[in-house]
Amino acid sequence: MWHVLYYESVDGKCPMMEFIESRNERNQAKILAVVAALEEKGPNLPRPYADLLEDGIHELRVKLSGSQIRIFYFFCFRDFIVLANVLHKNTAKVPESDIKEARRCLRCISLEGIKAVGADRQEKNSVSIYFMTIG
Numbered sequence: 001m002w003h004v005l006y007y008e009s010v011d012g013k014c015p016m017m018e019f020i021e022s023r024n025e026r027n028q029a030k031i032l033a034v035v036a037a038l039e040e041k042g043p044n045l046p047r048p049y050a051d052l053l054e055d056g057i058h059e060l061r062v063k064l065s066g067s068q069i070r071i072f073y074f075f076c077f078r079d080f081i082v083l084a085n086v087l088h089k090n091t092a093k094v095p096e097s098d099i100k101e102a103r104r105c106l107r108c109i110s111l112e113g114i115k116a117v118g119a120d121r122q123e124k125n126s127v128s129i130y131f132m133t134i135g
Contacts, residue, residue: 002042072102
């Protein structure tokens with residue numbers, strides 16, 4: 001099984017957790033079900049749930065109340081998946097700025113390493129959530 005991490009910046013911002021907490025319970029359950037599937041299957045999670053965008057940046061695909069949501073993630077170290085940022089997709093192509101943000105998170109981890117993994121672990125709807133701090 002893979003370990004899913006939510007990217008958290010040094011200033012304490014966690015786009016993924018902020019996004020999940022801003023949704024109603026039904027949508028939270030749907031998001032966490034897709035995250036749980038990713039945690040279980042890792043790189044073997046097929047379309048339409050996941051897809052490779054470019055250069056190691058992947059997207060989780062979730063439809064919430066008619067909105068297309070994309071959660072950008074990447075694999076790091078041996079068995080970690082980092083959920084980096086979230087996009088409400090309303091164009092045919094994923095905006096390059098959102099892919100760049102995910103790449104920035106990947107570079108931060110590659111350069112700085114993970115300072116703390118599992119220091120703040122929570123269980124939410126049977127998904128293990130690990131927060132990590134960079135730097």
